[in-house]
Amino acid sequence: MKGISLFIVPKFLVNADGSLGARNDVRCVSLEHKLGIHGSPTAVMSFGDNGGAVGYLVGEANKGLGYMFTMMNHARLGVGVEGMSVSERAYQKAVEYARDRVQSRAIGSPDPAGVAIIKHPDIRRMLMTMRSQIEAQRALAFYTAAALDRASRHPVASEAARNQALVNFLIPIVKGWNTEQANELTSLAVQVHGGMGFIEETGVAQYYRDARITAIYEGTTGIQALDLIGRKTFSEGGATARALLEEARATADKLAAAGYASMARNLQQAAAEAERCVAFILGSFGTQPKLAAAGSVPFLKLMGIVLGGWQLGRAALIAREKLGEDGVDEDFLKAKITTARFFAEHLLPQVGGLAAAIVDGADSVLELDDTLF
Numbered sequence: 001m002k003g004i005s006l007f008i009v010p011k012f013l014v015n016a017d018g019s020l021g022a023r024n025d026v027r028c029v030s031l032e033h034k035l036g037i038h039g040s041p042t043a044v045m046s047f048g049d050n051g052g053a054v055g056y057l058v059g060e061a062n063k064g065l066g067y068m069f070t071m072m073n074h075a076r077l078g079v080g081v082e083g084m085s086v087s088e089r090a091y092q093k094a095v096e097y098a099r100d101r102v103q104s105r106a107i108g109s110p111d112p113a114g115v116a117i118i119k120h121p122d123i124r125r126m127l128m129t130m131r132s133q134i135e136a137q138r139a140l141a142f143y144t145a146a147a148l149d150r151a152s153r154h155p156v157a158s159e160a161a162r163n164q165a166l167v168n169f170l171i172p173i174v175k176g177w178n179t180e181q182a183n184e185l186t187s188l189a190v191q192v193h194g195g196m197g198f199i200e201e202t203g204v205a206q207y208y209r210d211a212r213i214t215a216i217y218e219g220t221t222g223i224q225a226l227d228l229i230g231r232k233t234f235s236e237g238g239a240t241a242r243a244l245l246e247e248a249r250a251t252a253d254k255l256a257a258a259g260y261a262s263m264a265r266n267l268q269q270a271a272a273e274a275e276r277c278v279a280f281i282l283g284s285f286g287t288q289p290k291l292a293a294a295g296s297v298p299f300l301k302l303m304g305i306v307l308g309g310w311q312l313g314r315a316a317l318i319a320r321e322k323l324g325e326d327g328v329d330e331d332f333l334k335a336k337i338t339t340a341r342f343f344a345e346h347l348l349p350q351v352g353g354l355a356a357a358i359v360d361g362a363d364s365v366l367e368l369d370d371t372l373f
């Protein structure tokens with residue numbers, strides 16, 4: 001029969017009367033030496049060195065993978081949030097350092113005195129790159145978590161099913177995009193620190209190392225991306241992808257009406273490019289899946305950027321509305337709008353390049369003979 005089975009293998013066996021029994025034949029033989037997450041030991045386990053470990057079958061034989069997948073959506077959402085959280089901590093540290101470190105005069109200023117590096121445009125660009133993506137990722141993760149709750153608790157069956165489809169589509173994006181970007185964003189935090197970023201005592205290098213695993217465990221980005229183009233896009237005829245892009249377009253219309261021209265234009269264009277990629281995947285996956293697979297990770301990133309831009313567009317509209325109310329934190333709300341505009345002007349334009357690679361670039365990914373690598 002096909003399929004793997006799930007077992008519990010306890011450290012100690014349990015006697016018939018419920019008391020603690022003999023030591024089971026299972027032990028940790030070493031701890032792995034890892035690139036990061038040193039606070040979470042990863043063990044090499046040995047089963048049955050002295051004749052055989054006792055394991056207890058969970059559920060039915062050969063159905064272990066299915067049982068494991070009951071926790072998969074939660075685990076992948078959790079790792080997506082882990083990636084975003086490491087980026088957030090690295091950002092906080094970078095901001096702190098940028099306020100503190102004095103280096104070089106302000107560009108264009110006659111005053112020769114050095115200024116805090118947060119005054120330098122390139123440092124600001126790096127901080128905004130981090131800040132805007134973290135805010136977008138957090139919003140998308142919360143949106144997904146809310147859909148997960150509605151999928152399991154909504155009293156109307158059709159709404160529960162619609163939310164389950166949203167969860168299915170969004171989880172590989174939150175997992176893959178947040179964690180891939182965690183590598184880039186924690187690297188930017190090191191860069192903001194200059195040479196001190198490479199020195200352990202600042203602590204920022206740890207975030208860079210810790211971020212690396214998030215794009216690997218609970219399924220690598222490549223595996224998330226295959227899931228996204230296959231089961232989550234092709235198999236449902238692109239329905240959820242298109243429904244989400246439709247919502248992004250509606251938000252772009254509202255941004256245009258609110259006078260946020262660059263946000264509206266760039267979100268509208270990015271949604272159109274994403275549509276082009278969905279059509280390409282629908283057209284190629286069934287007959288030439290390698291073509292779709294060649295651009296699967298760029299497609300995952302593209303969807304992350306478009307949907308992240310959509311979330312920040314929504315946030316900007318809410319912030320704008322609240323600005324008229326009494327007792328609000330105006331600085332916070334204005335910063336929300338500027339952050340959304342930065343994302344629209346710096347991240348959303350990347351979608352065009354990714355779309356070109358996805359739709360027109362598959363051949364060059366596949367062409368070289370294996371021996372030529």
Ligand SMILES: Cc1cc2nc3c(=O)[nH]c(=O)nc-3n(C[C@H](O)[C@H](O)[C@H](O)COP(=O)(O)OP(=O)(O)OC[C@H]3O[C@@H](n4cnc5c(N)ncnc54)[C@H](O)[C@@H]3O)c2cc1C
Pocket residue numbers: 034042213216217218219220221222223226
């Ligand atoms: C620190 C740490 C903790 C871990 N904790 C756990 C745990 O608690 N429980 C657990 O079950 N596992 C755990 N893992 C295992 C982890 O989930 C796997 O290492 C991970 O899913 C990648 O699988 P792999 O190592 O077999 O890589 P491989 O599958 O060999 O992948 C190698 C490369 O090939 C790519 N690749 C593979 N197949 C395809 C494909 N079909 N198409 C395109 N690209 C492909 C991958 O994306 C990757 O780039 C842990 C690993 C680490 C390092």
